[in-house]
Amino acid sequence: MTFVQLIECRTRRFDEMDRLMDRWVEQTKGKRTATHTLVGKDRADAEHVVEIVEFPSYEEAMRNSRLPETDKVFRELLALCEGTPTFTDLDVVRDERSYADTARRFFETIAAPGPLAPLDGLLAEDYHDHDPIEGQDAVGMDAMRRKLEMWRGAFDFSFLVEDQITQDDRVCTRWLWTGVQRAQFLGVPNTGRQVTMAGTTIHRFGVGGKMAEGWLQYDRMGLLAQLGALDVLEK
Template sequence: MAFMQIVDCKTRSYDDMNRLMDEWVEATEGKRTATHAVVGRDRSDSDHYVEIIEFPSYEEAMKNSDLPETNRIFEEMVALCEGEPVFTDLDVVRDEQLNKATARRFFEDIAVGGDLDLVDELFAADYHDHDIGKETDTAIGSGVVKDDVTRWRDAFDFHFALHGQLAEGDEVVTRWTWRGTHTGEFMGVAPTDRDVEMTGVTVFLFRDGRIQEGWWTYDLLRLARQLGAVRM
């Protein structure tokens, strides 16, 4: 079970505190078990800071606390605080990246499920699309998504296997394998009923909860070979 520790403190020496955190990151390289750290400042009290540190588990957090570098730098950080920091230990019982869920809905509900009405809900009206399979670098408009999904669904009976997703800031990266049966004309090739597959990566950029821009990288050459469109 993932574990998070919240450290609540007050200080007028945040620059020094920040320097100590940088020193800790450098000193514990290859040894620390913390995976993510966020520091926030209270908008109503500029001396009030909250740090949220994420670990794979409580046990890993304890290993991190036992590092000599952690103990040394922590003592220096406490000296910069007004009073003792307050610690809250949390077992994570729900962890949901909302943008990741929206990205999954494209693959599962729109591409495979064929729900084209959902495109206008998930994609910005001025969506920008970058696709290695197209001659132009950028296509604009949510209608592009509807046209692309229709074209692929007319040519293949397919599904996606989503292997993993990474979210950072407003971007979500999805790594996938696409498998389908060639049931309609594609790339000038008449239906072959062949089972085909390819791998790819999609990056979605979000704005105001909707997908604003997308980058598609996939093994189109492998697909063309399987269809007999090219021979190499």
């Protein structure tokens, strides 16, 4: 879960503080775990400074704080502050930008070679997958894994994410799927052909930033045509 630390302090020496932070960034290049930092001044009180630092997780934040450079900079920072800075630790429960990253990781994870990785960090336990082409929706983690294993057993495939649009708790991803058939698929014998398929998935995110529901649209008829299945039906 994404973690954010909110740091507040009072200082009349902001320019020195800013240079100090630049030095810390340079000294920790390749080692720091923070993914995004934002510094702001209070419009009503210029001596009130707020820094917001984002990390992939609380554990990564703690690893960052244990860097020798971080400890040294913090001691120098104290000398520039009037009083002791305050720290507020926040687990991020909603972040639209993070939702898009999670959706992208989902497509990367289900296409990765080898055994299917655990999905509990991406999907809610009661995830509901709406697939208009399937006879029945996949509801729950186990049902979703069975559906994915069916595709993974028939093809070696990858996704190219072409577009993502985020609004509130939903992410729409337009993707291009490329696969090579390796086993029977929906009664179609293995052809060994490389095939492509365009599609769109809308994910709704719930508690803890996990995907709770998904709606798919994709060109399965086009896929079957590439596999030669429609030629058989026409005869």
